[in-house]
Amino acid sequence: MEQQAQVQKKKSPIRLIILIVVLLVAGYFIFGKIRFALTHETTDDAQVEGQITPVLPRVSGYIKTLYIRDYDSVKAGQLVAEMDDADLLLQLKEMEANLAQSKIDIVNAKATLNNALVSLKVNKGNIDLSELRLKKAQQDLDRDKNLFAAEAITKKQLDNTQYNYETALQEYQNSHKDYNAADSRLAVLSASVEKAEASIAVQQAKIDQQKLKLTYTKIFAPQSGKIGKRNVSEGQYVQEGTPLFSIVDNSTYWVVANFKENQLQHLYRGKKVEIDIDAYPNLKITGTVANLSDATGAKFALLPPDNSSGNFVKVTQRVPVKINFDNIDQIKNLLRAGLSVYVVANNK
Template sequence: METVEKKQSSAKKTLKIGLAGLVSIVVCYFVFNKVNHALNHENTDNAQIETNSVPVLSRIPGYISKFSLLDYQVVKEGDTIAIIDDHEYTLAVQQAEADLLGAKADLSSAQSQLPTIGSNKQVASAGISVEEVAVQKAKRDVARDEALFKEGSITQRQFENSQSAYETAQKMLISSRSRLTQASTQTGTAEAQIAKAKANIAAKETALQSARLNLSYTRIIAPSTGKVGKTNLRKGQYVQGGQQLFSLVSNEKYWVVANFKETQIEHMKVGQPVNIKVDGYPNHTISGKISGFSDATGAKFSLLPPDNSTGNFVKVTQRVPVIIDIDDLASLQTILKAGLSVEADVKIH
């Protein structure tokens, strides 16, 4: 009996030693893997999935006359997603068109004066030529009659008549020259009016284009393909120009922004592979690679960045945003959502 008990005791000791050895091997294996992983990887759970979110704005003020989208509804780029009442803007276009027609009429009126002014200039020029000939003739007649009067061949009345004709011819010449100067001045005035009318037409055309542009803004168009976010927009609601109505979340492109500690990025480079674990889908294996680094820490983008020069400095490990592209994005779009928390594991060696 003692021999059997000794054998059983020896077998139990051997089993315990074996189990202890096996446990030690398993523990060493896991410790080795942990240490090896820590030496060759950098990990953070301060990461989220990101995508493009486009704000949908109203370019003009007005009352919403049509809006039927539901929260989180899918829309395509170019779809009309809301309509602002356009009566006011249609009237503005009509008013701008009428103003443009009036400006064009003013230009036609100014241009129609040029032929009349040109005709007056021609008549004045011709009159000057005639009056200059008449003055020269009257001058010669005075010289001749003066000699005849001194000889006693003509009477004083005849001589005075010659002098009067000479003076009249001179005054007629001065009058014709004055009419030519006036016609030249009228030409400059008419040309200035034409230039002013053309400038007015350009201004009215610009106003018409602006009115038509505002009219086109009454139809709010989807700037990209995606899903409508939470909306509180209703028909009949008044919106301001530049007011954000809701956001349009794109579902065509996703990426991960992981915030690594500043002590972790020494060996991280663009192109290194990354294992991504989404908290909401732990059974999905997602891979990616680093595509870029932020040139500033997250604290620098905060609304009130810390001021370390105030004398109350406390050193805090900073976080650097790292951009990670997701591989095989097309097959994962049904599960990826902006804002989901993820864990990023970067292989650095």
Template sequence: MATPAQHDPAAAPQPSAAYEPVAEEQEGRSKRPIILIVLALVLLIGGYFGWQRYQFGQTHEETDDAQVEGDIYPILPRVSGPVLEVKVDDNQSVKKGDILLTVDPADYQQRVNAAEAALAAAQANVVAARAAVGTAQANVSTAQATIGVSDANQARLQKDLKRSEFLRKEDIIPQSEYDAVQANLKSTSAQRNTAQQQVQVARQQVEAARQQVAVAEAVVKQRQADLDNAKLQLSYTTIAAPVNGFVSKKSVQPGQLVGPNQQLMGIVASEKTWVVANFKETQLANMKVGQPVEVEVDAYPNREFAGHIESLSAATGARFALLPPDNASGNFVKVTQRVPVKIVLDKVDPEHPLRAGMSVVATVKTK
């Protein structure tokens, strides 16, 4: 008995399989124009931005080797001693003249007191020396008056002697009276000579007293200088802020023994900051003072600051290094040098404060 033929799926015709390659080929052909258009747009956009970048590079110079700079004032004591009080903390805002710290003033106050006492003694010596001048001048006057009296007596005795000579010739007066008149005249002459010597001595005493006054006045000036110096040293025990700014790197505590020129803290000035950009020497051909600059600060990525070139350094940064390169050493390798350029901002933005040391990107418009 014959069995019916079994259905073989593999032997069955599959008409859809015959048309698949044709459909994929048609689909690939339909996507090619889109891909070409996208590639063309990418090339056009890339070329446009490349051209823009090329044009930008022809008129601008840019560097990321730049940072914000500011004045930092070291706080250094001028005198030694234990710290009595510290009135500020790290990062605290201070105004010019605010007291930062005080050194114990007891020793320096004692020096002021001693200097004041020495000055008072020297001033008293000046008064005494001037009084001695007055006494010496009085002695001169006394001696001169004695000379006057001697001259008057001498004139009177000379007349008496003439009369006595006449009377003695007439034998009216005895010889003893005549001799007495001569003796009185000689005594008066001797007194006058003594008075003249006294005048010279008194004048010398006046000159010596005046010199003593000059010496005493010089001592007064010296004692006054000592007092001023003692007061100056006393004033150094109070250390004030030199500028408006912020306290930084404080390394002092109450009771600490400090010495002259020991850095205790720093004051970062808040009034003015600027940018120092180190451009390659090959970028300086068209760079001049006054050209506008755009500054991008890493701390404020969405904010641009406008500024201008204030000055260009007269030497490369390598010239100021601790060990500047010596190209005559025999091992020469040419390296493109960088020149510091100072950039000043046109406007201060209080909402975006710039702090010394911040990294920036500076772009100078040279044309």
């Protein structure tokens, strides 16, 4: 028994030393964590962002050919898809035929207008002629009235002269009516010519628009980058504005980090930060704060919170902070939009 007690006494200092060392190491690490937390602002609510542009057709129709596959690299202006243009070409031919018919119609309308102008001149001449006849008939009537009063002519001769005067008067009035009718018809024919010309302009505009639509059947890449997953296949009918796929600009990336509102006092434009990407834990990356949002992330939500109604519960808000990579050219081939990152900024 005494020997066992002596052995325990000999072992007790070792255990104590181990415990003290463990406590010292744990204290050191805890102190380091506390010190780091007090001197740095961090967030894991951050991800890599990039320019993603959807490719949309500007006309409806069937996909004739797709020149790209999933995740292919493309250049700006490269032909990536083509739509069937058979229906549009038939519509264009019909429009051009209608335009040709309208041009023939306007030729006929102008010819009819010219005939009306000639008829108007003839009517004007008839007015002048009937006016001369009326003057002569008036003179004959006045003379025969004097002769009849002097009993130089008979009553029948005076009646004939009176009849000739009334006939000339009626012809004069009729010629004026014909002239007015021809003049009013001239206005109608002029309006018809203007309407035909306007119709030609409208049809020409439709033809130009149809030709523009035909150019839309060829779809070109709006920017350089990599294709995402295709949403359509050849032979599929798509509506105007339906997303076919997206192109990710693989030359420009940045980070959007959502810091808490009580962390913003040490963040400003131009501040250097450290960036750890979850996909590459051993990669040391630095960045620079490009800008801070003027509104919290909640304000950009579809239904932003309204604290003026209901019970209020204070929630710490987060503010998006845009961060540019310092060595983007060296790491852009490793980056992917949407990757999770961890951002560290010191309080100095």
